[in-house]
Amino acid sequence: MNEFNRPEQDEQIEAPEELIEALAELDNEHIFVPPSVDGAIMAAARKHLNAGQGGALLAGPQSGTPPRSNIIAWSGWGVAIAASVVLMISLTGPNPQTRQADQAPEPQETAELAAAEAAGASAPTETEAMTAAPAAKAAFAREDVNRDNTVDILDAFALARQIEGAQVVPAAYDFNNDGIIDRADVDWVARVSVKL
């Protein structure tokens, strides 16, 4: 397969215009993203980028493993950050978790993660807050909105979604004690989650 054949390969595989239109229409699911989700993500970006050019708060350890896709070229800036500046601060549980998603998360890592969870080991490469096993019964930190034994930005997201969804929100989530559960409380959780 050489470069000369590449344009011809694309041209040979064609589909009728009507089919293409129908496929586009079929794939036309549009998911509404609540403004609170937008706000939470942008707030996380603000915190991370304003934390300093060192990116101290959210940068995870930089693995020497080549990225899964070679389209991402590491600048070399990244330096392994000590456990004290990892994204997820574990307030309870014996095994503080480090989010080390330095490459696109692999599905097969999930199986390994499940096994590691069962053994109580750390989660090595997943971006989601998979910390202690779901059966953990220790008291949760009050900012641990999603009850995963870790206070991180995902708790801010979870609170934002609860607020947006007009769900019944526990009074305990009034973190700033102003009598209202709103964006300010989401920001509170976000601040706590990235605090050194």
Next chain:
Amino acid sequence: MIEILHASREVETDPQSDLRSDLELIDAVNEGDHSAFDVLYLRHRDWVVNLAFRFTRDRDLALDVLQDTFLYFLKKFPGFRLTAKLTTFFYPAVRNLSLTAVKKARRFQSDESISERVEAPEEVAPLENQREQLAAVMAGLSEEHREVLLLRFVEGMKMGEIAEVMGIATGTVKSRLHNALTTLRKDERTRKFFDK
């Protein structure tokens, strides 16, 4: 009494009004400009969440994947270098995070396989219109075949791009595309698209 207020958009950045390219925005983010990240987020948000929904077929999971994807992206800064389209970077992350999210959700549901969840459309009886018939035939394709079809003719990706995001050889992309179109051509419900 705790009053629950809906969060409102704090940032009304219009991605349409920002004429900077993704590359320029990424350079700005590397310099600590969080507003540039906001533009990138708003520019690609809908594509990411709709792609996530395509994989998860669940709105809440799609929103989770949206958040995880941009958190994963955010952690690349500073130091991220873009060497292809940003959607090419996002695609494998969204796919893998979606698979992980579905698997995690599955733990608390039935033993139904992930492929069944992803592939099975809602029951629609009878199949009266062309759209539903196409959906039914598409649901019968393997996930790999369905995906190359959508990437090629809905996302407009070239063979090489598809190969890159899926982590397979270009020849494999061509083969899957050919097989998928053949299936559609042979199926009596979708043959009409190919009749001239």
